[in-house]
Amino acid sequence: MENKILTSIQNPLVKQVRKLHRNKARQKQNLLLIEGTNLIEAACQVDYKLDIIFCTCFWSEKNSKLLSELDRRGVKKRLVSAEVLKAIATTVNPDGVVAIAPRRTIAPPSIEQTQLGVALETLQDPGNLGTIIRTCVAAGVDGLWLGKNSVELDQPKVLRASAGEWFRLAIATHQELSAVVRQHQLQGIQAIATSASSRKNYWEIDFNRPSLILMGNEGAGLSSQLLELADEQVKIPLAKGVESLNVAIATALLVYEARRQRTAQF
Numbered sequence: 001m002e003n004k005i006l007t008s009i010q011n012p013l014v015k016q017v018r019k020l021h022r023n024k025a026r027q028k029q030n031l032l033l034i035e036g037t038n039l040i041e042a043a044c045q046v047d048y049k050l051d052i053i054f055c056t057c058f059w060s061e062k063n064s065k066l067l068s069e070l071d072r073r074g075v076k077k078r079l080v081s082a083e084v085l086k087a088i089a090t091t092v093n094p095d096g097v098v099a100i101a102p103r104r105t106i107a108p109p110s111i112e113q114t115q116l117g118v119a120l121e122t123l124q125d126p127g128n129l130g131t132i133i134r135t136c137v138a139a140g141v142d143g144l145w146l147g148k149n150s151v152e153l154d155q156p157k158v159l160r161a162s163a164g165e166w167f168r169l170a171i172a173t174h175q176e177l178s179a180v181v182r183q184h185q186l187q188g189i190q191a192i193a194t195s196a197s198s199r200k201n202y203w204e205i206d207f208n209r210p211s212l213i214l215m216g217n218e219g220a221g222l223s224s225q226l227l228e229l230a231d232e233q234v235k236i237p238l239a240k241g242v243e244s245l246n247v248a249i250a251t252a253l254l255v256y257e258a259r260r261q262r263t264a265q266f
Contacts, residue, residue: 005057007081014080017054017088017100023152026103032154034099035089037063042164043101044069050101052076056085059096075099090156103154108172109143111183115210116258118251119145119177121226122217126151130161131248132215137165139255140262144169147177177214181229184212193222193230194250202234207258215251 006014019025020033034043034050037059043050044066053075060067060079070077080088089098109117118141123129129151136144146153153173159166174180181191189210194202205211214230216222221244227233236250245253 005079005081006054006084009084009087011084013078014084014088017098020100021090021156023155026152026154030103031100032103032159033088033090033156034101034159035091035097035156036095036160037066037097039159039164040070040097040099041066042167043099044073045164046167048101048167050075050099052078053097053099054078054080054085054088055097056080056082058082063097091160104171108174109145109170111180111187111189114142114184114187114189114212116141116207116255116262117143117145117184117189117212118255119147119180119212119214120150120247121147121177121214121222122220123147123150123215123247124218125247126155126157127161128218128246128248129153130158130163130166132251133158133162133169133171134165135248135252136255137168139252139259141255142170144171145177145180146171146173148173148175178225178229181212181214181226185231190231191229192232192234192254193227194236194254195222195227195233196235196244198233198235200232200234202236202254203257205232205234205257207261211258213251213254213258215247215254218247 020031026032034040057079085094118136189212191212191214192205193214214222214226236245236253
């Protein structure tokens with residue numbers, strides 16, 4: 001590790017990293033931010049390539065084992081002041097380390113091998129997306145599809161909300177989810193849409209069949225196009241006076257019902 005500590009937020013490298021707070025800059029530089037010890041450990045566990053880590057002296061003293069692992073992997077390291085670390089992080093109270101890494105370039109989920117998938121239409125909140133990713137990995141979901149006009153897949157808050165599971169799930173963005181649904185249906189995979197007006201409860205679906213669960217926007221729900229395209233529509237029953245559930249909670253209910261029905265497979 002270089003002994004010189006970066007102390008100025010006007011340093012060219014620091015300014016480059018700060019630009020990655022914006023999606024346009026992440027796309028232009030083909031880089032993303034990975035913030036915090038837990039996410040960096042998660043990246044190492046799946047051999048995700050890191051380019052540079054920026055850390056404070058205090059963090060480096062506390063995490064010598066992780067630093068050794070990063071050094072073994074050839075990751076460049078720069079010591080920075082607490083002020084600089086706070087400037088390049090997107091969190092209010094960063095834990096002392098931020099990394100930059102290439103943007104994710106992986107193959108989309110395999111439709112042919114899907115037993116359980118999730119498709120999200122125009123999801124807006126990065127916390128919701130990260131939570132859904134975390135839940136999907138925990139429940140054994142094979143892949144996730146994200147429709148157009150949704151939150152950016154590699155926004156820092158998405159990664160943090162996923163608690164590191166972002167690295168473990170096959171995810172793809174697609175301009176037309178209707179095409180994704182039809183591709184699944186051609187493979188014999190049923191499309192299940194959530195709709196408050198449905199008469200069928202979500203636990204009445206046979207999830208032992210290969211299934212693609214369709215979840216809608218936080219405020220508007222699913223579009224009429226996807227609702228009509230679905231093979232089944234299901235509801236989550238709610239107490240009187242309650243209009244809806246958070247989309248991440250609703251997704252969790254459905255994917256864990258699928259897991260409950262498939263208990264013998266886990």
